[in-house]
Amino acid sequence: MTDHSGDTAATLGGTIETRSIDYVPEDERHGKVRDQGPFWFVGNFQPFTVAIGFVGPALGLSLGWTVVAGILGIFFGTLFMAFHASQGPVLGLPQMVQSRAQFGYRGVVLALIGTLFTYVGFNVVDVVIIKAGLHSIFGWNAAIIAVVITAVATLLAIYGHDLLHLSFRVLFWLSLPLWAILTWGVVFGHAGGGDAGAATGGFTLLAFIAQFSVAASYNITYAPYVSDYSRYLPRNTRTSAIVSAVFLGASASPVWLIPVGAWMATRLGATDALAGIHDAGNSVVPFLGSVLALVATLVLVATMGLNAYSGMLTVITGIDSFRKVTPSRRIRVVTVLALAAVWLVLSLLFTDSTTVLNTTLLIMLYLLVPWTAVNLTDFFFVRRGHYAITDLFTPDGLYGMWSWRGMTAFFAGIVASVPFMVLPFYVGPIAAALGEVDVAFAVGLAVSGIVYWVLSRSLDLDTEERFIEDSEAALAGEETPAHG
Template sequence: MAFTSRSPSLTEHSGGASAIESHSIEHIPFAERHGKLWQQGPFWFLGNFQPFTLAIGFIGPALGLSLGWTVLASALGLVLGTFFMAFHASQGPQLGLPQMIQSRAQFGYRGVIVTLGATLFTFVGFNVVDTIIIDGGLESVFGWNATAVGIGIAIISVVLAIYGHDWLHRAFRVLFWLSAPCWLVLTAGILTGRVTGPAEAAPQAAGAGFTMVAFMVQFTATASYNITYAPYVSDYSRYLPRSTRTSHIVGSVFWGAVGSPLWLIPIGAWMAVTLGVSDPLAGIRDAGDQVVGGLGSVLTILSVLALVATMGLNAYSGALTVLTGIDSVRPMRPGRSSRILTISGLGVVWCVLGTVVISDFSTALSNALLLMLYLLVPWTAVNLVDYFYVRRGHYAITHLFRPDGIYGAWAWRGLVSYVAGLVLMTPFMVLSFFTGPVAKALGGVDVAFLAGLAVSGGLYYVLTRGLDVAAEGPAVAASERELAGGALTVSAQGGEPSGERPGFQPDFGGRTAVGELPAVDGLPTGDR
């Protein structure tokens, strides 16, 4: 498979105002890099600025946890989960690749299929739960037919995902600026006591307290919420200039992704305790209408639109995951048509599951979050250890598209570390249908993901001590020279050379994993 596509015409360039994105899983040429670093913050803020996030706040109170303890557990979990998620963002500008293509360096050209199942489950699982939230919520609030709603939101999110990267960024920015003022008004109303709940909700609030099990369930749910974004992140930063600084993009993504749930999860917990609600959209409508007449309905619609846009995000990354899997078995030429067909197929799958097969929202939410966390934690540990400590950002990008390349078809170190993490997490797992023996001994406290991070990350680091990373130097250098041809082509948007230096290497503390690559000075700082 070619690692770059032909240079698109102006009408098909992903940055065009009305164009469908032409790229899929291939490397993004340097001449086509665009976007501003600051846009990553609002993008990931809006990604969590929706009813699913609000519903995470319901978990603790449902288990008897007080509002204060729910907020504390959520804050701690969010910081931990977002820490791991945000560091994946740096890989996008440096490598210009979708996240799971880069994972071939750790798991092999074909071995990456083992982890693709986990990531695809995440993308489809989120959209199934999102469909259940929207179907039930709009039926409850407005009396709309749930099946018709499910089909409608699937079509909208599929179309948004088909138009692709730039349209997702645009939609998220517009919805951010429309939603934020309304949420500010609602928050002010809550803080000033303008929102009150029914009398029957008072006993629940009075009886709430603290248990370690409930605290850890809330902590784990919020940690998993942003860790499960890890396979997405570089999909939406891969068009940024390669000169984008690691610290800057990590910070932008971190504060964006952590900001909105730190805002909405406490509101969700407050709604559960004070209003006694179990439906996030109904809670938004009831609380908003108490502050300003009609605000609840407006916020409900904006919240649904934000969630539908996030479903487009899941569909887009899900398609890249499927195409990566297909290419790993049978090399293909990537492009627009294959991405459109894959997105459409995924839309049918989650629409049927969310509208026909699964209806229990609370069970679906709890199990989906935990399963996503269990499956992704070993992957994120291996991927980050490889990128920041083993290869330190130096990869032969062209070899990621070759089954006979330097990374091999099956990379045993990554695969062993991933499977070992899953196996050793099992005794710590807590699900509605299974509780591991260690978790039982701990009274139902779930610390499985902490064990997975330590085991998979630590084992991979140990196993790669015998890996001769310096021997990859000639392949990395040859890959950079090959990519340089695309880096200096004429941009379809501006007609001028991009001016980017293709030999740029990230700074990871002064150490160079590949000794053959010279340091490059005097690079532009890129968009800030």
């Protein structure tokens, strides 16, 4: 545990969040369940989500089938994401610290690699979407756009949890009426584009599965950090309340915007999300598209701050796994700046947002599905939410350095899914035999979950209860008795 006495005074007026990978005590839990729904709604209420609707049409899928595949994928992925949110109130920890219980104090680095790829990957694609879109619409210099939005996202990540929540609340009310007007225009034929008879595309299983997979991965990739933003909720928060709030919020905006994106792709021939928003909006009401493009950009930049924030927590967790870290303002700032430099450089190297989007999301899905299967199986079916929190910060504690059960299940899921993978640079043999239909994520999910559950049957949960009791006593400020 970390002593934060005097730390707040060292921050800028106490506005920079003082906690990072450490436990949030009950008396600091100021979060509210009612804020979770709008928070995750806004997280997906942006151009990236619109671009998800481009995937199916690019592969020849019709508007209707793209909408069906996209919505089903979103519901599937959000289900896993939402259940991870319940871990924040119970444990008061960032998600990756809790994962030490399944993978070990150092073994968690396996999961950290996949999640860090996710955070950086999302921000690379976000910058590509924004710089290409704003350059297309307003003629602004793409490199300068990339630098400016990276700087804003970096500041949001440095100031942390409360500023991110505040930003998302403001953007929720700013965005909602603009998107409502645009959607009204689309539904009633005022947003331009061809009529239904002019639309191209049909149904192919390959395109349907690709659209489903990309949509599913969109919210599954939130799974590693959803509890980062629920860990300030009271410990007695009902699981049903937080899961419902996150599920409804995180799924509602994609269910709204993916069809809008599919419409833009099939009716407008759009290949750039911001340009599509601009053109359709201006057809409905003069300057609506221009304003909405800028507001949507702000939402996407705020989401980049969210990615950077959780990326910072992931990096610090990784460093702490090998060399003890005292959470501080300095390490927080340095880590966020380093991540920003990486995603900025990478984003300047890419220009094709659709290709980058599709490939990045699929790789994220392959890496994260085995982790989410292990983590949720452990939390809900093996240990049932009972953990010795103090031992998660102890290298030689209850969970050990390297937990062979979690690591074995993780690798088993990845290895089992390789023959089913479909990527621009690799097609697995079984996927090829299936006509390049990608079901790798389903295979990885099932294999990792089942393997972990089987291996965990040998855990001595009765002995773990004694460690948990000692941990709870320590968190309550009592003297910790010896384990025995």
